[in-house]
Amino acid sequence: MYRDYTNIPVDYINQNTAERVIQIIKELKPESILPSNLFFIRRRLSLAVTGLQIPEEELSNILKEKGYELADKLIYFLSSDITELFRDADMWMMLEELLKNTYHQNKKNLLLAETTRGEELFSLLILLNELNFKDHFKITIEGPSIWALNQILEGEIKNFKLRSSLLNLKNVLKSAELSKYTFIKNNAYYFNPDYLKEVEIENSKLKQYDLILCRNKVLQNSIKDTERIYSKCQNKLADHGFLIIGTAERLNTTLFNNLTNVFKYENIYKKGKMNE
């Protein structure tokens, strides 16, 4: 089902097809926040029809027939289906420093927001285990596709970029061995279920978190939808909690005036004033 896309030029599905598909997805899942860039959508849907082996011309009809389930899968494809552990190694080293300096007692709640792939979760679990912080956090994941979240907790590492992941891991955690955390079954890579069993899918909108990771999750969303997602993160963040976004993202602190940029790290924000 999954192919290596790195050396295949991607054809783009017809613009009318793409617009129709997005419209149907919105009808089926009105709460979904979808990408806003049509060029990007056409590219991602091209990959979706390839990965799901659906002829482009039949996509709209099949979507209307299969409804919610296929819409859920297409939402997954509208992000990306590769897994590269410890992508942006510098960010992970920064997170390691933050964890060591900040979270050293009592169990804290951690949320991975807008999750569609497992790479953040798997990387985080490795990091926490290697730092002996595994029991310090209760990890929750939430995202636009329930299908994707369940897939992640089943542990399959989709389209695993093994070589990049190994290099990244060595940069971040020199002595960590990937083989401790992954195994191969039926020609697919899986994450060790022992580390996944405590992770839960969010089931309460009222829960508050001490640390929220929302890195590179709003890149293809409109400004309005981006603000909705960050507003959600702000509301879920406990006082003095930290929100981490992507290195090329910035949060409008005039709009989200309860979040303060942490001076040393441009993409980390704390809830409440800096001297509190």
Place this chain on the structure above:
Amino acid sequence: MNKAIVIGGSAGSYKVVLKLISAIPKYMNIPIFICLHRLRSARSGFSETMRAKSPLRIIEPLDKEVISPKTIYVVPANYHMYLTSEYTIQLSVEEEVNHSRPSIDITFQSASELYKENLMGIILSGANNDGAFGMKKIKEMGGITIAQLPSECEISVMPECCIENKSVTRIETTNQMIESIKNFIF
């Protein structure tokens, strides 16, 4: 009329880019987008060196930044860069394209859809075919496509792929490209 220039390159292209941008007058009034293959972890130093060579505004854009004329945008490390129909920049962390992130193809193709015949695409020295598809799209949309003269390149694979797929309007030396850029801008 909205005009723009997109420049792509890999191994051996950085010094050419420095030469190109140092020759562009400070009263340039169109955006220029530069997509160079670069080390993922090298987040600083890349565009800083460019700024030392030019009085122009040179930045690595943040996601959703509005495209401004008189600005040179350098794609940040480990992101793809799209240009949107609202004239903003959208970054992406999708899988590599042509083993590259940033991919020249992605930037060139989205630029071709936005600027159409008002776009100049320049492909420089490099060791793979990233950008060949993008140059073809630029040409199909009526834009001008220029490949660096292969014999001048440190590694000529990238421009040669574009020449081979017939997506190139002109093949030029660095000095000729400087004149083409100036003529296009003004």
